[in-house]
Amino acid sequence: MTQYVLDTSVFLNQIHPDGDLFTVPKVVEEIRNSPSKNYFSNLVQIGLLVESPSSSSILDVTKMAERTGDIGKLSDTDISLIALAKTKSATIVSSDFAIQNVSLALEIEWISPDRKGIKSLLFWKWRCEACFHIFDKPLKECNICGSTLRAIRSK
Numbered sequence: 001m002t003q004y005v006l007d008t009s010v011f012l013n014q015i016h017p018d019g020d021l022f023t024v025p026k027v028v029e030e031i032r033n034s035p036s037k038n039y040f041s042n043l044v045q046i047g048l049l050v051e052s053p054s055s056s057s058i059l060d061v062t063k064m065a066e067r068t069g070d071i072g073k074l075s076d077t078d079i080s081l082i083a084l085a086k087t088k089s090a091t092i093v094s095s096d097f098a099i100q101n102v103s104l105a106l107e108i109e110w111i112s113p114d115r116k117g118i119k120s121l122l123f124w125k126w127r128c129e130a131c132f133h134i135f136d137k138p139l140k141e142c143n144i145c146g147s148t149l150r151a152i153r154s155k
């Protein structure tokens with residue numbers, strides 16, 4: 001059976017694929033409302049397992065997210081989810097574009113619960129709105145003129 005790693009949105013939207021189901025401890029912490037908690041309990045009863053990724057996978061995911069420029073858009077939970085999918089060679093279930101993009105870059109299969117999602121790998125850079133200097137990493141402000149940076153696609 002296909003292995004799936006479920007992100008928080010799966011529990012909020014209460015749609016899951018059939019297969020061997022996994023999630024990470026950080027997602028469990030994020031599930032707060034009772035319908036989502038009930039849904040989580042039901043999935044545990046049909047075999048959902050909560051596992052942590054290997055630390056080498058976390059490192060690989062972090063490095064790739066820095067390369068694609070998604071690092072600023074990913075929470076620790078997101079990185080943990082992608083890393084678990086990598087550790088287990090599982091398919092990640094997420095509607096988050098940054099998660100999808102980094103998964104694609106790492107050749108991890110992903111599906112979106114709503115069947116939408118990115119079509120191809122995106123690389124991001126940040127451009128100053130005032131002086132148009134381009135940065136590889138998201139900064140709080142342009143370190144040349146102090147203006148706001150905006151994410152742009154670099155490819």
Ligand SMILES: [Zn+2]
Nearest residue numbers: 128131142145
């Ligand atoms: Zn600037």
